[in-house]
Amino acid sequence: xxxxxxxxxxxxxxxxxxxxxxxxxARSPGQVEYLTYVKPGDSVPVARFVDTHGNTLDLNExxxxxxxxxxxxxxxxxxxxxxxxxxxxxxLSPNVDIIGIGREESDAALxxxxxxxxxxxxxxxxxxxxxxxxxxxVGVPRLILLDANNKVVKTIIGETENAITDVIW
Numbered sequence: 001x002x003x004x005x006x007x008x009x010x011x012x013x014x015x016x017x018x019x020x021x022x023x024x025x026a027r028s029p030g031q032v033e034y035l036t037y038v039k040p041g042d043s044v045p046v047a048r049f050v051d052t053h054g055n056t057l058d059l060n061e062x063x064x065x066x067x068x069x070x071x072x073x074x075x076x077x078x079x080x081x082x083x084x085x086x087x088x089x090x091x092l093s094p095n096v097d098i099i100g101i102g103r104e105e106s107d108a109a110l111x112x113x114x115x116x117x118x119x120x121x122x123x124x125x126x127x128x129x130x131x132x133x134x135x136x137x138v139g140v141p142r143l144i145l146l147d148a149n150n151k152v153v154k155t156i157i158g159e160t161e162n163a164i165t166d167v168i169w
Contacts, residue, residue: 025075025140025159035137036155044068044150045134049099051122052107052114057099063148065169066097069158070132070142073105073113077159078141082117084164091120099124103132103140145169 038045044066047059059066067090071078082100085091091098098121102110110123126132136142141158145167156166 025072025077033137034139034157036135036142036157037137038135038144038152038155040152040154042152044144044146044152046131047150049101049122049124049131051099051124052110053122055122057122057124059097059146059150062097064095064097065148065153066099066146066150067167068135068144068146069098069100070103070126070135070140070144071100071158072103072140073109075140079117080161081141081143081158081163082113082119084162086118086120088164090164090167097121101126101131103129143167 044059049057051057069081069085071082073079085098090096100110100114100119100121100123102113102123103126105113105125106127107125110125113119114123124131132142135144135155139157139159141163143156143158143163143166145153145155147153147169153169154166156163160166
C-alpha cells in the first residue's frame with residue numbers, strides 16, 4: 001500500500017476540517033441542511049419528560065410560556081448558549097418554564113454539566129435522540145419557544161453569538 005504524500009495528507013486534513021466547520025455541532029458529516037420538523041402554530045410533539053432526578057415534567061400542567069433547549073454538552077455552541085442563558089434574567093422569570101434536553105447524553109453527564117454551568121432548570125437525557133428526532137434532524141442547540149397552550153411560537157438554531165437575545169415570545 002502506498003503512503004500518502006504530504007500534499008495529499010494536507011489536502012485530506014483541510015477537507016476534513018472544512019466539513020467539521022460547516023457542520024458545527026451537527027455530528028452528521030456531509031449533511032449540512034438543517035431541517036426543523038415543528039413550525040409556529042404546531043402543537044409540541046412531546047409534552048411529558050422525566051428529568052435527571054426522576055421527576056416527571058408535564059408541559060400541560062403549566063400555563064407559563066416554555067423554552068425547550070435541545071443541546072449537547074460537547075458542543076461549543078450549546079455551551080455558549082447555556083452560559084448566556086445562565087447569565088440572563090430569562091431563567092429567573094416566574095412566567096417561563098425552561099427544560100434542557102441533552103441529545104445523546106446520560107443523566108450523570110447532564111448533572112455534571114448543570115453543576116459546571118450553574119443551571120437552575122431541569123435537564124432531560126435523550127440518549128437515543130428519541131425526543132430530538134421529533135423536532136429536528138441535525139444541529140444543536142435548538143431553542144423551541146412554546147406558548148401557554150404548548151403551541152410552537154418560534155424555533156431558533158442557536159449557532160449565533162448569543163441566541164438568547166432572540167428568545168422573545
